[in-house]
Amino acid sequence: MNKNIKIALVAINAKYIHSSLAAYSLYAYLSKDEKKHVQIMEFTVNQSEEFIASELLRVKPDVLAFSCYIWNIDMVMSLVDTFKKVQPDMPIIAGGPEVSYEDSELPGVDIIVRGEGEEAFKRLVQTLCHCTPSPRHCERSEAIHHPTSSATDALLRQVKAFLAMTGSEQCRHSFDGGLDTIPFPYTTDFTDLQNRIIYYETSRGCVNRCGYCLSGSTTGIRFLSWERIRQDLDKFLSAKVKQVKFVDRTFNCTPQHATAIWQYLIQNDNGTTNFHFEIAGDLLTPDMMQLLKAARKGLFQFEIGVQSTNPQTLEAIRRKTNTIKIFENVNAIKKSDNIHLHLDLIVGLPYENYESFRQSFNDVFACRPHKLQIGFLKLLRGSRLRADADKYGIMYKNNAPYGVLQTNDISFEQINHLKKIEHMVETFYSAGGFGHAIEFMIQQFKTPFEFFDKLAIFWEENGYHLVSHKKMAMYSFLYKFGAEYLPDRIRLICELLKFNMLLQENIRTFPDWIENYYSYDNRLITRTAAVHTFDSDVCKWIGIPPQPRDITLNFDYSLPVDRGRWSCFFA
Numbered sequence: 001m002n003k004n005i006k007i008a009l010v011a012i013n014a015k016y017i018h019s020s021l022a023a024y025s026l027y028a029y030l031s032k033d034e035k036k037h038v039q040i041m042e043f044t045v046n047q048s049e050e051f052i053a054s055e056l057l058r059v060k061p062d063v064l065a066f067s068c069y070i071w072n073i074d075m076v077m078s079l080v081d082t083f084k085k086v087q088p089d090m091p092i093i094a095g096g097p098e099v100s101y102e103d104s105e106l107p108g109v110d111i112i113v114r115g116e117g118e119e120a121f122k123r124l125v126q127t128l129c130h131c132t133p134s135p136r137h138c139e140r141s142e143a144i145h146h147p148t149s150s151a152t153d154a155l156l157r158q159v160k161a162f163l164a165m166t167g168s169e170q171c172r173h174s175f176d177g178g179l180d181t182i183p184f185p186y187t188t189d190f191t192d193l194q195n196r197i198i199y200y201e202t203s204r205g206c207v208n209r210c211g212y213c214l215s216g217s218t219t220g221i222r223f224l225s226w227e228r229i230r231q232d233l234d235k236f237l238s239a240k241v242k243q244v245k246f247v248d249r250t251f252n253c254t255p256q257h258a259t260a261i262w263q264y265l266i267q268n269d270n271g272t273t274n275f276h277f278e279i280a281g282d283l284l285t286p287d288m289m290q291l292l293k294a295a296r297k298g299l300f301q302f303e304i305g306v307q308s309t310n311p312q313t314l315e316a317i318r319r320k321t322n323t324i325k326i327f328e329n330v331n332a333i334k335k336s337d338n339i340h341l342h343l344d345l346i347v348g349l350p351y352e353n354y355e356s357f358r359q360s361f362n363d364v365f366a367c368r369p370h371k372l373q374i375g376f377l378k379l380l381r382g383s384r385l386r387a388d389a390d391k392y393g394i395m396y397k398n399n400a401p402y403g404v405l406q407t408n409d410i411s412f413e414q415i416n417h418l419k420k421i422e423h424m425v426e427t428f429y430s431a432g433g434f435g436h437a438i439e440f441m442i443q444q445f446k447t448p449f450e451f452f453d454k455l456a457i458f459w460e461e462n463g464y465h466l467v468s469h470k471k472m473a474m475y476s477f478l479y480k481f482g483a484e485y486l487p488d489r490i491r492l493i494c495e496l497l498k499f500n501m502l503l504q505e506n507i508r509t510f511p512d513w514i515e516n517y518y519s520y521d522n523r524l525i526t527r528t529a530a531v532h533t534f535d536s537d538v539c540k541w542i543g544i545p546p547q548p549r550d551i552t553l554n555f556d557y558s559l560p561v562d563r564g565r566w567s568c569f570f571a
Contacts, residue, residue, distance in 0.1 A: 005037050005062045005063070005128055005129055006037060006039065006059065006060065006061050006062050006063070007037055007038045007039070007061060007062065007063040007064075007065055007125060007128065008039055008041050008056055008059060008061035008063070008064050008065065009023050009026060009027060009038050009039065009040050009041065009065045009067070010023075010041050010043070010052075010056070010064060010065065010066050010067065010076075011023040011040065011041070011042045011043070011067045012042075012043045012044065012045055012052070012066075012067075012072040012075055012076065013042060013043070013044050013045070013071075013072075014044065014045055014071045014072075015044055015046070016044050016046075016196070017195070017196050017197055018044075018196065018197055018199075019042070019193055019196050019197060019198060019199060020040075020042055020067060020199075021185060021199035021200070021201065021247065022067045022095075022096060022117070023040050023042070023067055024040065024185035024186055025118060025182060025185045026117055026118055026121045027040055027185075028182065028183040028184065028185045028186075029118040029119070029121070029122055029182055029183065030121075030122055030125060034122065034125050034126065034129065037125060037128075037129055038125060039059060039061075041055065041056065041059070043055070045071055045072055045075055049075060049078055049079060049082070052075075052079060053079060053082055053083070056079075056083075061090075062090065062091075062128075063090065063091045063092070063093065063128060064080075064083060064090060064091075064092045064093065065092075065093040065094075065095070065121070066079075066080070066092070066093070066094050066095070066096075067095060067096045068094050068095065068096035068097070068098035068099045069096055069097060069098055070097075070098060070378065070380065070400040070401040070402070071400070071401065073098040073099075073400045074399060074400055076094070077106070077107075077108075080092055080094075080106075080107075080108040080109060081107070081108055083108075084108040091110045091111065091128075092108060092109050092110050092111070093109070093110070093111040093112075093113065093121075093124065094106055094109045094111070094112055094113070095112065095113030095114070095117045095120075095121065096117075097214055097380070097381075097382075098381065098400065099112050099113075099114070100114040100115055100381075100382065101114075101381045101382040111124065116204070118182055178222060178224075178225075179203075179204065179222055179223065179224045179228075180224055180225050180228045184231075184232055184235065185200075186198065186235075188235050188238075188239065189239065190239050190241055193241070195242060196242075197242075197243050197244075197245050198236070198241055198243065198244050198245065199244075199245050199246075199247050200232065200236075200244050200245070200246055200247070201224075201246065201247045201248055202223060202224045202229050202246065202248055202251075202257070202261070203221055203222060203223045203224070203248045203249075203251075203257070204221070204222050205220050205221035205222055205249070206221060206249035206250055206253075207221060207250055207253040208249070208250060208280075208318075208319060208320070209318045209384075210307075210317050210318060210319045211316070211317040211318055211319075211383060211384040211385040211388070212317060212346065212349070212377060212378070212379075212380070212383055212384075212385045213249075213380070213383060214380055214382050214383060215249045221253065221254075223254075223257060226260060229260075229261060230264060233261070233264060233265065233268070234268075236273060237265075237268055237269075237270045237273060238270075240270050240272045240273060241273055242272070242273065242274065243273070243274045243275075243276060244273060244274070244275050244276070245275075245276040246275065246276060246277045246278070247278075248277070248278065249278065250278065250279065250280050250283075251277040251278055251279050252277070252279045252280060252283050252284065252288065253280065253283065255283075255285055255287075255288065258277075258279075258288065259287065259288055259291060262288070262291055262292065262295070262300070263291060265295075265299065265300075266291070266294050266295050266296075266299065269295075269296050269299055271296070273299075274298055274299065274300070274301060275299065275300055275301075276300075276301045276302075276303065277300065277301075277302055277303070278302075278303045278304075278305070279302050279303070279304055280304070280305075280321075281302075281304040281306075281325070281326035281327075281329050281330055282321060282322040282323070282325035282326045282329070284329045289329065289332060289333075292333065292336070292338075292339060293336050293338070295338050295339060296338065297337070297338040297339075297562075298338075298340075298562075299338075299339075300338075300339045300340075301339060301340035301341070301342065302333070302339055302340070302341055302342065303342040303343075303344065304326065304330065304341065304342070304343050304344070304369075305343075305344045306321070306323065306326060306343055306344060306345060306360070306364050307319060307321075307344060307345060307346045307349065308345065308346065308349055308352050308356075308357075308360045309323045309359065309360045309363040309364070310349075310351060310352055310356045310359070310360060312350075312351040313349045313350060313351045313352045313356070316349070316350040316351055316392075317349055317350065317385070318384075323363070327363070327366070327367055330343070330367045330369065331367055334367065334368065334369075340370050340371075341367075341369040341370050341371070342369060342370065342371040342372075342373065343364050343367065343369040343371070343372055343373070344372075344373045344375055345357070345360055345361060345364060345372070345373070345374050345375065346375045346376070346377055347374060347375070347376045347377065347404070347410070347415060347418050347422075348376055348377030348394070348404030348407055348410065348415065349377060350385075350392040350394075350407070350408075350409070351392075351409055352409060352410065353409040353410050354410055354411075354414045354418075356409075357410070357418065358447075358449045361374075361448070361449045362447050362448055362449050365448040365449070366448075370430075371430040372425055372429065372430055373426075373430065374418065374421070374422040374425060374426075376403055376404055376415065376418075376419070376422075377394070377396075377403070377404040378396075378401045378402050378403055378404070379394065379396040379402040379404065380402060381402075386402075392407055392408055392409075393406075393407050393408030393409075394406075394407045394408075395407070417456070420456040420459070420460060420465075421449075421452050421453060421455075421456045423456070423459075424452045424455045424456045424459065425452055427474065428455070428474070428478070429452075432561075433471065433474075433500060433503075433504050434474070434475070434478060434497075434500050435500060436496045436499055436500055436538075436541050436542055437478060437493060437496035437497045437499075437500055438478075439541065440489075440492065440493065440496055440541050441478075441481075441482060441486065441493065444485075444486050444489065454481075454485060455481060458480075458481050458484065458485075459477070462477075462480070464477060471504070472501075472511065475497050475500070475501060475511070476511055476513070478493070478497060479493065479494060479497060479511075479513050482494075491535065491537075492535065492537045492538065492541075494513060494514060495534050495535050495537065495538050496538055496541055496542075497514070498510065498514050498532070498534070499534065499538060499542060499553070501514075502530060502532060502553075502555050502566070503555070503561055503565060503566065504561065505557070506525065506527075506528075506529075506530050506555070506557050507530075508525060528556070528557050528558050529554065529555060529556055529557065529558075530554075530555045530557075531552060531553070531554050531555075531569075532552070532553055532555070533550050533551070533552050533553075534550065534551050534552075534553060535550060535551075536548065536549055536550055536551055538551070539551065544568055551568055551569075552568070552569040553566050553567070553568055553569070554566065554567050554568075554569060
């Protein structure tokens with residue numbers, strides 16, 4: 001028995017704030033003795049390969065196991081290449097969505113864990129440690145596969161001998177007790193996840209069959225038991241973690257499941273934790289809508305994938321969506337003003353040309369979600385749209401994340417311009433800080449899309465795309481845009497920009513284009529508060545009754561931006 005073997009379970013996340021649910025779930029599924037041989041090591045793609053390699057070498061692992069996704073696969077394969085050159089006898093394991101399909105090319109990887117990995121990884125650890133492997137056999141999607149036969153390391157030979165003993169290179173297993181047999185993935189004090197997003201799942205599988213999604217190829221959906229979910233939620237609530245992001249593909253596909261969780265969280269709200277859900281907006285029932293009204297502001301946030309409002313497009317990707325019902329429910333939630341709403345669109349789907357996407361954008365934007373994300377189609381390995389790419393004339397990049405370049409319906413140039421529009425939407429709308437000024441300017445154009453289109457053109461024509469900018473420069477950009485396109489309304493634009501600045505922070509010195517519009521005599525500033533005078537024209541746009549004269553606003557910076565930071569003194 002090899003008592004000293006050390007396995008580095010490596011997760012390379014997209015950002016520091018993210019965490020790896022996969023790595024923590026694999027580790028939690030191991031026995032106490034098996035865990036002694038495995039160390040989770042988390043990095044980000046923003047760190048250099050040299051740094052990651054150095055940290056891996058520092059712990060002197062005998063085996064490397066990588067969790068592979070579209071955001072990290074290139075870095076993972078570069079690290080694999082490095083270690084195979086400097087330590088050619090070190091076994092390397094890869095698992096995750098990016099390596100779970102037959103077309104994956106993984107030179108240097110010795111063992112591939114395909115599909116759900118808890119049981120398969122456990123068996124590998126047992127074998128590597130010379131333990132007696134679990135005898136379970138079944139029909140689930142976990143698989144162990146070794147693509148090469150060139151490695152001579154003794155540990156790798158033992159793994160291959162074990163695979164041969166089972167009678168197949170593909171060893172499939174299941175969770176005998178369902179998902180409940182996978183332990184809670186985190187330590188209850190969450191010490192390793194301070195100020196990070198914690199990912200959590202209560203189900204696996206999806207009811208939808210969307211052509212662009214890997215979950216579209218799965219069959220059926222499995223749930224944790226309610227008792228197990230309740231215990232898990234209590235751990236999050238007791239620790240008062242900042243945010244829990246549910247990764248269930250369509251969280252509310254079963255009304256009873258979603259309602260039970262939402263009701264429990266509302267009743268046991270700790271006043272701190274935020275819970276994020278990916279939901280189908282058209283599947284919200286009247287009972288759900290009534291229940292959600294009782295949620296504390298900030299308790300929930302919903303991500304709703306609209307993707308397109310083109311019926312032909314939705315049919316082609318096999319996404320059954322009632323867009324009218326989505327918008328009805330989104331507008332009702334917006335009226336309650338207690339749940340953050342994040343709506344998604346995808347550029348590059350079949351039959352979605354430039355004009356069609358413009359209509360989809362305007363349809364979704366009419367709801368005024370708190371965040372509108374414009375995504376660009378990714379032809380994921382194992383997805384149906386990747387297999388049907390020729391049918392729709394979809395050309396995409398060979399390297400991850402396999403982004404769309406053009407289709408039969410939309411050109412490369414049009415996609416490139418939509419990326420510039422996406423940057424404007426993200427910067428000036430979704431990121432926040434410009435809301436009242438942006439809303440006023442949008443309403444001066446025929447459609448929201450036309451506004452952001454003009455904004456993107458002005459941004460590039462004036463060279464703003466060439467360098468990075470601080471927040472104050474963004475306000476100045478909007479002022480210049482207003483002076484160019486809406487010169488007769490520039491004073492009001494200036495006042496609304498000033499209002500938005502003051503909502504964000506206690507400004508002591510304003511840009512010249514604001515200083516020219518008001519007198520210092522009407523301003524009082526302290527460390528935690530400020531009083532400023534505004535034109536009465538701003539009343540409509542900040543949501544107060546019209547006034548016959550200038551108004552005075554008090555800003556209290558001891559309060560959060562979204563919790564009534566400002567109040568009005570009427571003369």
